[in-house]
Amino acid sequence: MNRHPIKAPQPPGFPLRLLRLLCRPEVLEDIEGDVHEIYADRLRGRGRLIAGLAFWYDCLRFIRPYTIRKSVHAPAGPIMLQNYLSVSFRHARRHPGFSLINVAGLAVGMAVAILTVLFVSHEQSFDRFHEKADRIARIHMTWIFGDTQMEVAMTTTAPGPVARAQLSEVENAVRFYRVREAFWQTDQPEAEALKESGMVYADSGLFNVFTFPLRAGDPDAALVEPNTLVLTESSARKYFGTTDALGKTLIMNGEEVFTVTGVMQDVPSASHIQFTMAASFSTLPASRDVSFDSSQYHTYALLTPGATFSQLQSGLDRLLTETFGDNPSKPLLHVTPLTDVYLHSNVSADWSPEGDIRHVRMFSAIAILILLIACINYMNLATARSVNRAREVGMRKVLGAEGRQIFSQFVGEALMLTAVAMLLAFGLVLVALPAYNTLTGGEQTIAALIRPIYLLSAWLGVSLLAGAWPAFGLSNLLPARVLKGTYANSRGGVLLRRGLVVVQFAVTVVLIAGTITIHRQLDFMRDKELGYDRQQLVIIPIDDTARGRLDVLQEAMRSSNAVASVAAVSSPPSGGAGVWTFNAGPDPRPEERHLVGVLQIDESWVDLMGIHLLAGRAPTSEETKREGTTPRAVVLNEQAAALFGWTPDEAVGQELYTPSRQASATVIGVAEDFHFASLYEPIEPVIMHAGGYMGYMLVKTASGAVPNAIAHLRGDAPCPRICSPRHDRVCSGNATCLEAVQ
Amino acid sequence: MVAVLHDEAYGVAIRDELTSRTGRTVHISAVHSSLNRLEKKGFIRSAMGEPTAERGGRRKRLFTLTGTGKQALVAVRTLRETAWHQIPEVVWQ
Numbered sequence: 032m033n034r035h036p037i038k039a040p041q042p043p044g045f046p047l048r049l050l051r052l053l054c055r056p057e058v059l060e061d062i063e064g065d066v067h068e069i070y071a072d073r074l075r076g077r078g079r080l081i082a083g084l085a086f087w088y089d090c091l092r093f094i095r096p097y098t099i100r101k102s103v104h105a106p107a108g109p110i111m112l113q114n115y116l117s118v119s120f121r122h123a124r125r126h127p128g129f130s131l132i133n134v135a136g137l138a139v140g141m142a143v144a145i146l147t148v149l150f151v152s153h154e155q156s157f158d159r160f161h162e163k164a165d166r167i168a169r170i171h172m173t174w175i176f177g178d179t180q181m182e183v184a185m186t187t188t189a190p191g192p193v194a195r196a197q198l199s200e201v202e203n204a205v206r207f208y209r210v211r212e213a214f215w216q217t218d219q220p221e222a223e224a225l226k227e228s229g230m231v232y233a234d235s236g237l238f239n240v241f242t243f244p245l246r247a248g249d250p251d252a253a254l255v256e257p258n259t260l261v262l263t264e265s266s267a268r269k270y271f272g273t274t275d276a277l278g279k280t281l282i283m284n285g286e287e288v289f290t291v292t293g294v295m296q297d298v299p300s301a302s303h304i305q306f307t308m309a310a311s312f313s314t315l316p317a318s319r320d321v322s323f324d325s326s327q328y329h330t331y332a333l334l335t336p337g338a339t340f341s342q343l344q345s346g347l348d349r350l351l352t353e354t355f356g357d358n359p360s361k362p363l364l365h366v367t368p369l370t371d372v373y374l375h376s377n378v379s380a381d382w383s384p385e386g387d388i389r390h391v392r393m394f395s396a397i398a399i400l401i402l403l404i405a406c407i408n409y410m411n412l413a414t415a416r417s418v419n420r421a422r423e424v425g426m427r428k429v430l431g432a433e434g435r436q437i438f439s440q441f442v443g444e445a446l447m448l449t450a451v452a453m454l455l456a457f458g459l460v461l462v463a464l465p466a467y468n469t470l471t472g473g474e475q476t477i478a479a480l481i482r483p484i485y486l487l488s489a490w491l492g493v494s495l496l497a498g499a500w501p502a503f504g505l506s507n508l509l510p511a512r513v514l515k516g517t518y519a520n521s522r523g524g525v526l527l528r529r530g531l532v533v534v535q536f537a538v539t540v541v542l543i544a545g546t547i548t549i550h551r552q553l554d555f556m557r558d559k560e561l562g563y564d565r566q567q568l569v570i571i572p573i574d575d576t577a578r579g580r581l582d583v584l585q586e587a588m589r590s591s592n593a594v595a596s597v598a599a600v601s602s603p604p605s606g607g608a609g610v611w612t613f614n615a616g617p618d619p620r621p622e623e624r625h626l627v628g629v630l631q632i633d634e635s636w637v638d639l640m641g642i643h644l645l646a647g648r649a650p651t652s653e654e655t656k657r658e659g660t661t662p663r664a665v666v667l668n669e670q671a672a673a674l675f676g677w678t679p680d681e682a683v684g685q686e687l688y689t690p691s692r693q694a695s696a697t698v699i700g701v702a703e704d705f706h707f708a709s710l711y712e713p714i715e716p717v718i719m720h721a722g723g724y725m726g727y728m729l730v731k732t733a734s735g736a737v738p739n740a741i742a743h744l745r746g747d748a749p750c751p752r753i754c755s756p757r758h759d760r761v762c763s764g765n766a767t768c769l770e771a772v773q
Numbered sequence: 774m775v776a777v778l779h780d781e782a783y784g785v786a787i788r789d790e791l792t793s794r795t796g797r798t799v800h801i802s803a804v805h806s807s808l809n810r811l812e813k814k815g816f817i818r819s820a821m822g823e824p825t826a827e828r829g830g831r832r833k834r835l836f837t838l839t840g841t842g843k844q845a846l847v848a849v850r851t852l853r854e855t856a857w858h859q860i861p862e863v864v865w866q
Contacts, residue, residue: 042829058809060821064831065784065801071827072785092802097809 042070043083046090048507052434054098062093118423119444126416130448133412137452137493140405142459146467147398149477154391156301157373161242163333166202167369168340170194170330170347171378175360176612179626182365184381187323189354190347190364191234191330198346200338205240206312207304207329208232209382215308217270218280218288225269229307232315237261238295240333241304247277248293254311261293266307287314303373303382304329323354323362329382331369340366400538406497407535409445413501414528424505425513437506445498449490563604563705564641567595569730570603581725588730595733598639599725601631604707613718615675617686617695624690625674627716629662630707631723637666637702639731645669645679647700650721654699662689662696662720669704671716687718696720775808775817775836776846783822783833784808808836816842 050062066089073082123130158164170190173182191204209231214224237243238250245253246264253261260281267276276291283289289310298305312318317328334343347364355361367376374388424437460477573581585597601609609630614623637649647666654664665687667675672682679701688695704714775782778790788804791797811817822833838846 058805060831061784061834062805064824064828064833065805067829067831068785068827069801089801092800093805095802095806097806 040074040079042067042086046087050090050093052438053094058098062098066090066093115440115443119447122420129412129416133409134448134452134455136408137405137449137497138455138459140402140408141453141456141489141493142463144398144402145456145460145477146463147394149467151391151395151398153301154374154386157386158301158303158369160299160301161240161369163240163242164369166334166336166338167240168332168334168343169367169369169372169376170332171365171367171376172326173363173365174326175362176624176626181610181626182378183326184376184378185326185328186330186364187326188317188328189321189323190350191328191332192321193350194332194343194347197350198343200334200342200346201332202335203236203240203333205234205236205331205333207306207331208312208315208317208327209306209329213283214285215270215281215283216285218282224285227266227307229305231306231309232312233306233309234312236333237309238293240331243298244296246274246294246296248295250293253293254309255313256292257311257314258287258289259292259311259314260289261295261309262291263295263297263307265297267291267294283310289314303385305382332366340368397542400542402493404535404538406493407531409448409497410500411528411531411535413441413445413498414504417501417505420505421508421513424508425510428508428510429514434506437508438502441502441505442494442498445502446490446494449494449497453486453490453493567732568604569732571728571730572603573599573725573728581728585728588728593733595731596635596639597731598635598729599633599727600636600729601629601724601726602707603727604640604729611689611691611718613675613687613689615685616688619688619690619693621690625716627671627674627718628707630717630719631725632666632719632721633725634721636719636729637700639729640705642705643703645701645703647679647683647698649700654721656722661692661694662687662718663694663722664699665696665718665720666700666702667698667719668702668707668714668717670714671718672698672701674716775811775842776838779837780835782836787836811842812836815839816845 047063051059054062066086069089070082070086073085077085161167169184170186171182171184172186172190173180186206188206191206194201195204211228213227213230215227215230216222216224233254235251235254237254238245245261248261253259262270262276262281264274267274270276270281271279274294276294279291281289281291295309298307332343334340344364344366347366351361351364372381374386374391377385377387427437428434457477464477581599585599588594588597609628610626611629612624613627614620614625616623632650633655634650634652637644644666649666650664667682669679672679675682675685675687677685682698682701685698686695687698702719706714707717775787778786784801784804787808788799788801791799791804808817808819812819816839817836818839819834819836822835824830824832
C-alpha cells in the first residue's frame with residue numbers, strides 16, 4: 032500500500048480567498064498554481080515563516096487590473112440601492128438600541144480623536160508660522176562652577192552680536208530681555224499707569240528674523256534708535272483706544288519716555304516667544320556692553336541659507352574657546368532649532384508657554400486607542416447581529432446575489448453609519464470646544480479640520496476598518512446551510528471575536544488605570560507634606576511703592592483681627608529661589624564653591640511658615656534690618672548643611688563666604704528640608720538670609736477668616752492683588768492632563 | 774523564453790529561466806502580466822496542462838509560440854543583426 036507522506040504545511044488561506052474573491056476564474060487557477068509552487072520552493076529553502084509572508088506578498092502582487100474580474104451583473108441599479116437602503120433603515124429601526132450604541136460609540140470615539148488632533152496639531156504648529164523658521168536657532172547657555180552646572184534658556188549679551196559679526200553662518204541675531212513688570216502711561220496729564228507684564232526689549236533685527244507683521248511703521252528701522260517702542264494692536268488699544276498709535280508717546284514707570292515707531296499684529300498663540308510690546312534693545316545700558324557676565328537675554332540667530340545648525344554649534348564652540356581659552360569654568364552654548372524649542376527643549380528660565388513632546392505622544396496614542404476601541408466595538412456588534420441578518424443574506428444569495436455584492440452592501444451600510452457618526456462627532460466637538468479651550472488655554476477652531484481630504488480619508492478609513500470584516504464574514508455565508516437553519520459562526524470567527532473583546536477590555540483597563548494613577552498622583556501632590564504650613568496662607572506680591580513702606584503696611588495688617596501674622600520674603604512658597612555661589616569659611620576659596628539657592632527672609636518668616644528648626648534660631652528683627660542685600664546671618668536647610676559637610680549642630684556658628692557680595696555670613700540656624708520649589712524637583716540646598724530684597728508679603732489669617740482677611744487686605748493694601756499659593760499653579764499643568772484623560 | 778522552454782513554458786519555469794540567464798530577479802506577477810500581454814497580441818497561445826501535487830492540485834498554463842510569434846521573433850532578430858553589422862569597425866578600436 033502506498034502510505035501518504037506527512038502532510039506538508041499549507042500556505043495561508045486568507046490571501047488565497049482574497050484572490051478567489053477578486054480574480055477572474057480564467058486566470059485564477061494558473062496564478063494559484065504558481066504561487067503554490069513558489070511557496071513549496073521557499074518552504075524547503077527558507078522555512079515556514081518566510082515562505083508564509085512571501086506568499087502573502089506574492090498573492091497581493093497579483094491583484095492587478097487585468098486579473099480582477101469584471102462583475103457579471105450590472106452594478107447595483109437604483110432599485111437595488113433603494114432596497115439596500117430600506118433594508119438598512121428597517122434594520123436600524125427594529126433594533127434601535129443596537130444602532131444607537133453602534134453609532135454613539137463611533138461618534139464618541141471620533142469626537143475624542145478630533146479633539147486630540149486639534150490639540151496635537153496646535154502643539155506641533157508652534158513657531159512654524161515664521162517664514163524663516165527652519166533657519167532660526169535658539170542659543171542658550173550652561174554655566175559651570177566646579178562640579179555644579181546650571182543650564183538656562185538665556186545667554187549673556189555677547190553670543191548674539193559676536194556670532195553675527197564673526198561667524199559667516201549667521202545672518203542676523205536678536206536678543207530679547209523680558210521685563211516681568213512695568214507700569215506704562217501716556218503723556219496725557221491725567222493718564223493712569225497700567226501694569227504691563229509682557230514687555231520685552233528686542234534687537235532691531237526682530238522683524239527681519241521673525242515673521243511678526245507690522246501694521247504701521249518701518250520693520251527695518253522701528254527698533255534701531257534708543258527709546259523706541261513697537262506696540263501690538265491689543266496694547267495700542269489698551270493705551271490709546273485705537274491701533275493708530277504711530278509717533279505717540281508712552282512713559283515707563285513714570286520716568287522713561289518712549290516713542291511708538293511701529294504697531295504690529297498680536298503675537299500668535301502658537302508662538303513660544305510671547306510679548307505685548309517691544310522696546311529697542313539699544314535703550315538698555317547692557318546693549319553697550321558685550322560680555323559674558325550675566326545671562327538674562329533670550330538669543331536667536333538667523334542662519335544664512337544653506338548653513339546648518341551643527342555648523343553654528345561648532346562656530347559657537349570656537350568663539351568660546353577664543354574668549355575663554357581652556358578655563359575649566361568656561362560656559363557652554365547650545366543650539367536648538369526654533370521649531371524644536373517649544374516641544375523638545377526643557378531648560379529653566381524659558382518663555383512661559385512650554386510644551387512637552389511626551390504629552391503630544393501620549394495623547395496621540397490615547398486617541399488612536401479610543402478610535403480603535405470604537406471600531407472594534409462596531410465590528411463586534413455587527414458580527415453579533417450578523418446571525419439575525421444571515422437569513423437575509425441567504426435569501427439574497429439564493430436569488431442570485433454574488434458574494435461581492437453582499438460585501439459591498441454591508442460595507443455600504445458601514446459607510447452610512449460612519450457618516451452619521453461623523454456628523455454627530457462634529458456636533459459633539461462643537462459643543463465641547465469652548466470647555467476644551469478653557470481647559471487647554473488654547474483658541475482652537477474646528478475650521479482647520481474641515482478639509483475634504485481629511486474628512487474623506489477619515490470616513491473611508493473608519494468605515495473599512497470597522498465594516499470590512501463583518502461584511503466579509505456575511506458575504507462568505509453558505510446559503511444552503513443558512514436556509515436550513517444550521518447556521519453558526521465559524522470557529523475561527525468566534526475566536527477572533529473573543530480576541531477582539533479581550534483587546535478592547537485590555538485597552539479600556541489600561542486607560543482607566545492610567546487615569547486613576549494620575550489622579551492619585553495629583554492627590555498626593557495636593558496632600559503632600561510640603562515641610563511648611565500652607566493653611567490659611569495668603570501671598571501678596573509687593574511693588575516698589577509698597578516695598579518702601581513695608582513696616583507701615585505690615586503693622587496695618589497686624590492690626591486686623593482676621594490676620595494672625597505677617598512676614599516678608601523674596602520668593603513665594605514653592606516658588607523657587609535665586610542662586611548664588613558660596614564656599615565654607617570666612618574667606619574666598621574659589622575651588623570649593625557651590626551653587627546654592629538663596630531666599631531673603633525677615634524675622635517672622637520661619638515662624639509664619641511653620642518651618643521646623645533642627646538647630647540654632649531664626650533671625651532677629653535687628654539682623655533683618657541691619658544690612659540690605661548682603662547676607663550676614665543665615666539659616667541653612669539640611670541639604671545645604673550637608674553640602675558643606677556639617678551636621679545641623681556643627682553648622683551653627685560656621686562662616687560662609689559668597690563672592691557675589693564679597694562678604695561672609697554666620698550660620699545662625701538649620702531648618703528641616705521643605706519644598707521651596709516645585710514638587711517635581713527634589714529639595715535642593717538653600718540658604719535663607721535675613722534682610723534684603725522682599726518680593727512678597729505672606730499673611731497668615733486667623734483660622735477660617737481667609738475671606739475676611741482678603742477683604743481687609745483689599746481695603747488697606749496699596750497693591751490689591753492677591754495670589755493663590757504657587758503650588759496650586761505648579762500642579763495645574765498636570766491637572767490639565769488629568770481632566771483631558773477623563 | 775517561451776520558445777526556449779518549448780514544452781515546459783509556464784509561469785514559474787519562465788521566471789526561473791529568466792533569473793538563471795540574466796541574473797535578474799523578476800516577480801512572478803510581472804511574468805504573468807507580460808505573458809498576458811503577449812497572448813493578447815497573439816504572439817503566444819496557452820493551454821492548461823496536468824495538475825501536480827506541488828501546485829496544490831492546480832493545473833499549469835503552458836504557453837506555446839504562434840505563427841505570428843515566430844515571425845515576430847525572426848523580425849526582431851533580423852533587425853538586430855542588420856543593425857549589428859552596420860556598426861562601423863572604428864567603434865571597436
